[in-house]
Amino acid sequence: MNALFQIIIFPGFLFLFVFGLAAEFLDRKFYARLQNRVGPPWFQPLADFIKLVGKEEVITETADVAVFRVAPLFALATTVTAIFYIPLWHEKALLSFEGDIIVVLYLLTIPSLTYFLGGWYSRSIFSMIGAVRSLTQLFAYEVPLFLSVLAAALLANTWSLSKMTHFYAVHPWLWVCNAIGFLVALIALLGKLEKVPFDIPEAETEMVAGSFTEYGGRLLAFFRMALDIEMVVGASLLAAVFLPWGLGLTFLPGFLLYLLKTVLIIGFISLSRAVFARLRLDQMLGFCWKYLAPLAFLQVLLNLTLKGFLVR
Amino acid sequence: MHDLRDLHDVKVPFGPQHPALKEPESFLISLRGEKITSMSVRLGYNHRGIEKACEERTYVQDVYLLERICGICSHSHSTCFVQAVEEIAGLRVPERALYIRSLIGELERIHSHLLWLGVAGHEVGFDTLLMYAWRDREVVMDILVKLTGNRVNYGINTIGGVRRDITADQIQEVLEAVRALEEKTKYYIQVATEEVTFVKRMSGVGVLLPEDAVRLGAVGPTARASGVDRDIRRDDPYAAYARIPFKVPTSTHNDVYGRAVVRLSELMESYQMIRKILKDLPEGPLTVRAPRKVPAGESLSRYEAPRGEDVHYVKSNGTEKPERVKVRAPTLANIQAVSRMLEDRYLADLPIVIAAIDPCFSCTDRLIGVKQEARRKKDTMSWEEVRVSGIRWYRERGIDFSSLNKELERWLG
Numbered sequence: 207m208n209a210l211f212q213i214i215i216f217p218g219f220l221f222l223f224v225f226g227l228a229a230e231f232l233d234r235k236f237y238a239r240l241q242n243r244v245g246p247p248w249f250q251p252l253a254d255f256i257k258l259v260g261k262e263e264v265i266t267e268t269a270d271v272a273v274f275r276v277a278p279l280f281a282l283a284t285t286v287t288a289i290f291y292i293p294l295w296h297e298k299a300l301l302s303f304e305g306d307i308i309v310v311l312y313l314l315t316i317p318s319l320t321y322f323l324g325g326w327y328s329r330s331i332f333s334m335i336g337a338v339r340s341l342t343q344l345f346a347y348e349v350p351l352f353l354s355v356l357a358a359a360l361l362a363n364t365w366s367l368s369k370m371t372h373f374y375a376v377h378p379w380l381w382v383c384n385a386i387g388f389l390v391a392l393i394a395l396l397g398k399l400e401k402v403p404f405d406i407p408e409a410e411t412e413m414v415a416g417s418f419t420e421y422g423g424r425l426l427a428f429f430r431m432a433l434d435i436e437m438v439v440g441a442s443l444l445a446a447v448f449l450p451w452g453l454g455l456t457f458l459p460g461f462l463l464y465l466l467k468t469v470l471i472i473g474f475i476s477l478s479r480a481v482f483a484r485l486r487l488d489q490m491l492g493f494c495w496k497y498l499a500p501l502a503f504l505q506v507l508l509n510l511t512l513k514g515f516l517v518r
Numbered sequence: 519m520h521d522l523r524d525l526h527d528v529k530v531p532f533g534p535q536h537p538a539l540k541e542p543e544s545f546l547i548s549l550r551g552e553k554i555t556s557m558s559v560r561l562g563y564n565h566r567g568i569e570k571a572c573e574e575r576t577y578v579q580d581v582y583l584l585e586r587i588c589g590i591c592s593h594s595h596s597t598c599f600v601q602a603v604e605e606i607a608g609l610r611v612p613e614r615a616l617y618i619r620s621l622i623g624e625l626e627r628i629h630s631h632l633l634w635l636g637v638a639g640h641e642v643g644f645d646t647l648l649m650y651a652w653r654d655r656e657v658v659m660d661i662l663v664k665l666t667g668n669r670v671n672y673g674i675n676t677i678g679g680v681r682r683d684i685t686a687d688q689i690q691e692v693l694e695a696v697r698a699l700e701e702k703t704k705y706y707i708q709v710a711t712e713e714v715t716f717v718k719r720m721s722g723v724g725v726l727l728p729e730d731a732v733r734l735g736a737v738g739p740t741a742r743a744s745g746v747d748r749d750i751r752r753d754d755p756y757a758a759y760a761r762i763p764f765k766v767p768t769s770t771h772n773d774v775y776g777r778a779v780v781r782l783s784e785l786m787e788s789y790q791m792i793r794k795i796l797k798d799l800p801e802g803p804l805t806v807r808a809p810r811k812v813p814a815g816e817s818l819s820r821y822e823a824p825r826g827e828d829v830h831y832v833k834s835n836g837t838e839k840p841e842r843v844k845v846r847a848p849t850l851a852n853i854q855a856v857s858r859m860l861e862d863r864y865l866a867d868l869p870i871v872i873a874a875i876d877p878c879f880s881c882t883d884r885l886i887g888v889k890q891e892a893r894r895k896k897d898t899m900s901w902e903e904v905r906v907s908g909i910r911w912y913r914e915r916g917i918d919f920s921s922l923n924k925e926l927e928r929w930l931g
Contacts, residue, residue, distance in 0.1 A: 241649035331530055335549075335865070402643050403715050411538035411641045411869040483715040484643025486866040487552055 212290070212300060219286055226434030227251040232469060233437070233476045240480035251434070258427035266420050270327035277324030278421070278428035281317040285435040288313040292439070293371045293446050295460035297453050302368035307359055310367060310443060311352055317436050318344050318398065321407070324429070325417025336416025339487060340400070340407040346494035347397030347404070353502035354387035354394070358447050361509040367446060374450035381450050383512055387505040388448035390498050392474055395440050397494070399433065401475055403482035404490055441471040527555050530865070534563050538641060538869035541879040545872070552864045557857050564883040570901075572843040577603055577677055577812060580840065584830075587845065588881045589670045590633065593619075593626045594823035595830070595845065595881075596675040601756055602819035602832040603677050603840075607812050613758070613800040615679035620758040621692075621795045622666065622674055624788045628699065629658045630824035631781045631788075634876045635706060638778060641869040642719040647709065654702045661695045664688060679805030689796050700789045707782045710775075720775040724859035724871035727772055734855045737848050738826020739784065740875045742768045743776035750822035762794050774874040781876075811838050823848055825876045847881030 212218055230251040238245030265274055291306040291313075293299040299306075318340060325337030359365060361383065362373035374381050397404040400416075408416035415421075418429055445467035452463045485493065532538070532545040542563035548556045568587055572580045585596040597619055604611060632655040639647030659669045665688060666672035674680050710716065726736065731744035741748055749766040751759040767783035769776035816833040826848030835841040852875040859871050899907070912919065 241646045242653055243649060331528065335528070335530070402645075405643060406866070409643060409866065411643070412866055414537055480646045481713075482644070483639070483647075483713070483719050484866075485715060486719065486864055488864065489718055 217289055217294060217300070222286055222289060222435045222438060223431070225438050226431060227255065229438050229441075229468075229472050230434045233472055233479075236473060236476040237479055240477070255427050255431065258422075258430070259424050261423040263423040263425065266328060266330065268329040269420060270329070273323050273327040274420075275425065277320040277327075278425045278432060281320040281324075281432035282428050282435065284313045284316040284320075285432055285439050288439050289442065291367055292442050293368050293450075293453070294442060295453065295455070295457070295464040297372045297375050298368045302366050304369075305365045306367055307355060307365055307370070311355065314398070314436070314440065314443070315344070315348065317432055320432075321400075321417045321429075324421065325419075328417070328420035330420050332414045333417050333419040336407045336413045336419065339413070340417055342487060343397055343400075343404065343406060343490060346491045347394040347498070350390050350494060350498035350502040351394035351398065353499065354384075354390040354505055355443075355447055357387045357502065357505040357509045358384045360506065361513055363513070371446055371450045371453055375453050378451065381448065383509065384448050384505065386501055386508070388444070390502045390505065391444055391448065392471065393498060394494075395444060395471075396475060396478055397490070398440060399437050399475065402479045403485045405484055406487050406490060409484055437472060437475070438468060441468040441475075444471055532868065538872070540637070541877075543877075543879045545868070547860075547865070547868065549865055552866070554860050554863055554865060554868065557860055559853060559857065561853070561879065562883055562885070564880045565885065566880075566883075569843050569845060569884055572840060574839065576810070576838045577808075577840060580843065581675055581677065582671075582673065584843070584845070585671050585673065585675075587847070588878050590630050590878060591626060591823040591825060591828070591881065592671045593622050593675070594821050594828050595847075596673075597623065597757070598819045598821035598823075598828050598830040599832065599843070600675050600677050601821070602817040602830050603812060603834075604808075605817040605819065606815040606832065606834050607677070607809060609678050609806050609808060611679055612803045612806060614683075614802045615804050617758045617795050617799050618680045618682075618684060618804075619675065620762065621684070621792060622662070622672060623757065624792050624795070625658055625662055625665075625692075626672075627788050627824045628785060629655050629662065630876075631785050632658065634781060634824075634873075635710070635778070637873050637876075638720075638774075638870060639716070641873045642716065644713075644716055647706075647716070651706065654699065657695050657699055657702075661692055664691060676805060676808075678808035679803070681804070683804055684799070689799070692792065692796060696789045696792050700786070703782065703785045703789070707779075707786075710778050710782060717775065719870060720773065720778060721771070722773055722775075723863065723867045724774045724777075724874055725772050726855050726859050730858055731855065734858060735851050736826075736855045736875075737851045738823070738876075739777055739780045740826065740852045740855065742766065743780045744772045745770045748827075750820045750827050754820055756819075756821065758795060761798065762791050764791050774870055777874045811836060812840070825849060825878060825881075826851060828881075845881075845884055847878065847884075849875065849877045849879065849882040850884075853877065853882065 214220060231246065231248055234250070235245040265271055288310050290300045291302060291310045322337045322341045325333040325340065359370055361380065362370040364370050364373065400407055408418065418426060421429060445464065449467050453460065455463060527548040527550050530547050530549055532547055534542040534544045544560040544563065546558050547554050568583060572583060575583060581596050581600060584599045585592045587595045632651050636648040636651035639645065639651065662672060663669055665684060666674045666682060674682055726740070726744045728745045731741045731746045736744065736746070737748070745768055747766060747768050752766055764787050767780050767787060769780050771779065812834040814834055814836040816831070819830045821828045828848055829846040831844040832840055833842040856872060856875060860868060863871065909919070
């Protein structure tokens with residue numbers, strides 16, 4: 207019964223659904239204010255969702271129906287699953303085992319793959335090019351993201367997110383050492399969420415809507431929901447790994463602190479959306495491999511050195 | 519026409535309907551990976567038969583019709599046309615009218631270039647610049663409303679002069695607006711030259727070497743950004759431009775970045791020119807009386823529109839309707855260069871390179887080729903044949919106007 211509550215209501219689907227919509231609203235509103243626009247009312251993401259769910263489901267003749275249908279659900283399911291292994295306002299996540307960092311990162315990679323599969327099996331030229339771009343981009347941002355998260359884990363000498371947050375709770379202020387990794391992970395997260403300057407796969411003026419060009423109705427609603435939840439889960443992961451302070455609090459202040467951390471990360475995403483232009487794919491790959499990956503390596507080296515004499 | 523040799527490449531239809539294009543136009547590109555291997559442009563989706571329609575209307579009606587060729591450079595087209603007619607009729611337009619034409623022309627250039635800046639930002643995913651530039655564009659739009667009564671299609675020109683005067687209060691308002699816009703433009707120059715991601719997307723993209731610019735007949739900011747120093751306002755002065763000192767900004771960057779710099783510098787130049795125009799505005803009448811029937815003759819008129827040289831050719835036959843009106847808009851001259859600019863470039867560069875010539879397809883589309891499917895060859899149709907085939911086309915689809923016509927005739931009398 208408890209497990210069912212956790213999966214469906216908190217911190218499972220319903221919580222993520224609400225928080226995802228709220229995150230989308232905050233992102234859109236903040237972005238709009240930065241652009242000197244009024245922005246949407248608070249219920250706009252929900253209204254969009256309801257509108258899309260209520261619409262007719264159109265699948266193109268050439269599309270592979272099974273993959274086309276399953277891809278959005280897969281994206282949604284994996285992002286929701288990932289939250290169970292991430293410590294939110296507490297030192298411990300709901301579930302944890304030695305090696306869950308790998309599982310979380312893996313679960314967060316699957317949505318990108320579903321964007322590829324959904325787009326590829328749409329069999330439309332725009333979605334196929336968008337899909338290939340998604341996949342190309344994946345190879346650029348995943349390595350820096352993984353390395354920076356693993357660098358933080360190295361310092362804590364564990365493969366479990368819960369043990370990692372516990373370690374940083376025992377050694378306060380040690381999280382400051384991961385500052386470079388945090389920066390790298392933030393930028394890589396922009397690539398993962400396909401936000402400006404890395405929104406190359408769905409660049410409207412080039413590829414219409416990229417992978418999602420042929421999607422509409424319920425399936426598009428699920429994809430968009432998955433994107434929103436991915437944003438929340440990605441922000442939660444970064445908050446857990448790189449901002450592991452104030453975790454010993456009781457439920458209410460702890461929960462508010464967790465919200466504050468994730469909202470700050472989402473705010474950073476909106477800010478970058480507003481102040482940058484979209485990079486070209488070759489520029490993006492160059493940037494990730496020339497600057498982000500070496501920086502992440504630097505963090506790994508730094509943590510290996512620190513581990514030698516700081517942590518006994 | 520679409521003709522691509524390599525069948526192994528992926529073909530992407532960029533238009534006629536595509537989010538990057540603000541007007542229908544077709545670019546069929548052939549891709550290998552992210553690289554463009556070839557491209558073919560097909561124009562003609564915006565053809566409205568305006569030139570033919572001009573022959574059916576009087577000169578005064580044509581001023582308003584030609585103004586509606588384009589929603590952005592409407593003043594350019596109407597000025598260009600009235601200049602041609604005035605030349606044939608031998609009219610001496612009053613000085614004050616010439617100054618007012620120049621003033622509206624420069625205000626139009628400001629709103630067109632600010633619009634372009636926003637579109638350029640949008641094409642490379644920099645929507646904040648779009649929002650900012652278009653917000654500030656409202657300042658100049660409001661000024662145009664106050665001076666002419668309209669945001670676009672000002673209707674200020676008439677044959678032999680202008681239709682509205684400018685009051686002293688309006689002069690103050692324009693000066694204030696120009697001061698505000700100048701501050702904003704300085705900021706945009708800073709953004710366009712310093713924002714790293716934006717510069718990265720523009721520099722080295724869409725390169726058009728000076729010799730290519732001359733060979734392909736590029737005009738306006740597109741040519742000036744390739745170091746070709748041409749400006750009709752200076753080279754063949756019309757309106758009040760002979761009496762206003764101004765610089766012609768050029769750039770040797772040869773790329774999209776250069777085009778942005780040239781347009782932004784032109785904005786700064788325009789502010790300075792507007793101040794000079796308002797300072798020197800001579801007193802006097804607004805129009806001279808124009809004859810209804812224009813004597814037989816022909817004339818070619820040139821105008822430096824925001825996008826480049828606009829050319830109108832008018833031939834009159836002594837009646838109150840022109841015999842022939844021909845419009846060559848700047849985009850037609852610039853569109854040839856786009857394929858050259860995109861050689862060996864990436865797909866992602868396509869929207870910004872097309873946008874960088876500031877294309878206006880409704881200006882460009884003056885002709886459509888009629889292709890007869892049965893004979894598979896292009897040939898021309900007479901006016902009567904076009905009419906007949908139009909009626910037949912609708913009849914085949916179950917729409918018959920003949921009964922409607924009969925009813926109309928009975929109703930009329």
